[in-house]
Amino acid sequence: MTKGGAATAGVAAVGLLLAGCNPGGGGVRKEGSATHTPAPRGALSASPSPSSTAHYQKVNAVKLLKDDPKVSADVKHSIAKPCAADAYPVEVTYASLTGGSAPDVIVNVMTCADSVGLGSYVYREQAGAPDGYDNVYANEQPSVYAGVNKGDLEISKQTYATGDKVCCPSGEDVMTYRWANDRFTEFDRYHTDYSKTTAGASPDGGTGSEG
Numbered sequence: 001m002t003k004g005g006a007a008t009a010g011v012a013a014v015g016l017l018l019a020g021c022n023p024g025g026g027g028v029r030k031e032g033s034a035t036h037t038p039a040p041r042g043a044l045s046a047s048p049s050p051s052s053t054a055h056y057q058k059v060n061a062v063k064l065l066k067d068d069p070k071v072s073a074d075v076k077h078s079i080a081k082p083c084a085a086d087a088y089p090v091e092v093t094y095a096s097l098t099g100g101s102a103p104d105v106i107v108n109v110m111t112c113a114d115s116v117g118l119g120s121y122v123y124r125e126q127a128g129a130p131d132g133y134d135n136v137y138a139n140e141q142p143s144v145y146a147g148v149n150k151g152d153l154e155i156s157k158q159t160y161a162t163g164d165k166v167c168c169p170s171g172e173d174v175m176t177y178r179w180a181n182d183r184f185t186e187f188d189r190y191h192t193d194y195s196k197t198t199a200g201a202s203p204d205g206g207t208g209s210e211g
Helices: 061-066 073-078
Strands: 029-031 090-095 104-110 117-125 133-139 144-149 152-159 171-180 183-193
Touching: 061 073, 061 090, 061 104, 073 117, 090 144, 104 144, 117 152, 133 144, 133 183
Parallel strands: 117 144
Antiparallel strands: 029 090, 090 104, 104 117, 117 133, 144 152, 152 171, 171 183
């Protein structure tokens, strides 16, 4: 789907929601999405330590989302049934973000048709919480995607100008969050504008011709 900086980071593994995991770099384990296309650059970056997910436990992400009161009705509706067969438009990444004894669970929900991000969530293992996990981050802005960058939570969001097609955003916002005082706090962000200058156009927007 995206794109970090101006380049695509890599292609996420394709598989069923509870299919086997693939290491996504030191300490990051990722479960494939049925429809996900190339992920943002942060999704394949290294987490704090190679051993951080050594004892991770798979979660039923669809059930986790459906049971979570912090997840909107629109997102729950998007996962009411699989896109095809029993494959849901959900991607799950396990990584150490909050310093807990167990890896945290990053869940991205996308549309079936074009893999546009609908919601990104981070779950932290919590005794007594529904399904054993507490929702400690939620973002349901359109085209959102959550990943890991050097042990920090990285949120990317495509930006669209009037007339942009879903395939062709005008830019991207990237925000980085760190866990402190039992919450994620933003400490860095940047914006990238994608060049859409046509061939032969001059820097001031003219065609470059005279007369």
